[in-house]
Amino acid sequence: MEEQKAPQILFVDDEPSLESLIRRQFRRKLRKNEYEFFFAQNGVEALKQIEEEPDIQVVITDINMPEMNGLTLLDKIHDLGHVIKTVVLSAYGDMKNIRTAMNRGAFDFLNKPIDFEDLEITMNRALEQVQQQRNSQYQLQQAQTQLIQSEKMSALGQLIAGVAHEMNNPVGFIAGNVAIAEDYISELIEVIELYRDKFKDPGEEISAKLHEVDFESLVADVPELVASMKEGTDRIYHLSNSLRTFSRADISTKVAFNLHDGLDSTLLILKHRLKANEFRPDIDICKEYSELPAVICYPGQLNQVFMNLLANAIDALDEYSDKRTWDEMLESPNIITISTCELPENKRVQIRISDNGPGIPEKVKTHVFDYLFTTKPPGKGTGLGLSISYQIVVEKHGGRLYCESEGDTGATFIIELPIE
């Protein structure tokens, strides 16, 4: 997600000359960006630095310092739960403090005065360990998200595919019978009309009945009636096809897929959430589709990305509705815009999903794709939607997923996918 950064190391010592000493000693490596150093003069300052620079991987700390000593700092760093290795600096032979530090989880210790060669070896060993630990933590999280994702998806997909399948049978016999009923009805009408031709005077009772049912308009109505029944069954067919498009479970191979079908079937599934409710009017959907080639992809997974992005946009608009009056919302309606285009120069397609909700503050923006990051109350958001989507777009499809949000004019999420 980010370019290669120099490993960050924090030195904590109340001796102010330590900084220039260390910088001088490592000046070549610092210039070559092999390390980035930070300095603090006591535990309190050190904690502040760690908070500001969460990428600090190794802390090298003195033990005796004003305000907060090195041993307390060790405890506090441990409580933060970050993957950080701490090395303590101690006076030669101060076995008691060294034992305490090691018992509190210090990675290693160094004696003062500092032997720089030893310092560097220890630093590199500590960095290596942190990197290994962070990597395995990352892999574990990836595996876990993937597991949750496939679990969620297969449960939802199976349910939807099942419903679509169950719908198809009854619709099938309605549609089939409508056509037959249409034939039967016209035959019955023909028979009645034949009777009327042959027996000009059917008698009082039949004449009255014909009048009562308004035979002429009844006959005239039949075609419209049948047409609307056909239209209804067509719509249900369409719905069940969309459901099946949405839940396409061809997980194991990539296939050519029309992304517009994916977007439309996802919109259909979210339709109930777009409708007006007691807090806001309908959310408008504005489609700006342009001609797109079929994209080789995992359709089920991309549908899941569309689902996550659209659901987030709806959540944002829902939340924003609390801050706007009904009249304001009628005047400038809640709207989600979906636009697609081909980027022929780099053989990619781009899909932009924008909302005119509250937008994303700069501070939140840097975290939206993080695992388990959410600003929604418990029970509402798990903070997985965007990190799963990121994984699908970037890792599974070699694409890009990023967001743009300036001020409070809403948010735009942009997906770019290679066509092949």
Ligand SMILES: Nc1ncnc2c1ncn2[C@@H]1O[C@H](COP(=O)(O)OP(=O)(O)OP(=O)(O)O)[C@@H](O)[C@H]1O
């Ligand atoms: N369109 C948007 N407008 C404003 N904020 C957004 C938008 N999309 C995402 N966010 C922010 O990004 C955060 C992370 O989104 P993400 O989809 O990963 O998790 P979530 O929606 O909170 O939970 P869930 O796992 O149920 O999707 C959201 O909590 C929200 O703060």
Ligand SMILES: [Mg+2]
């Ligand atoms: Mg979400």
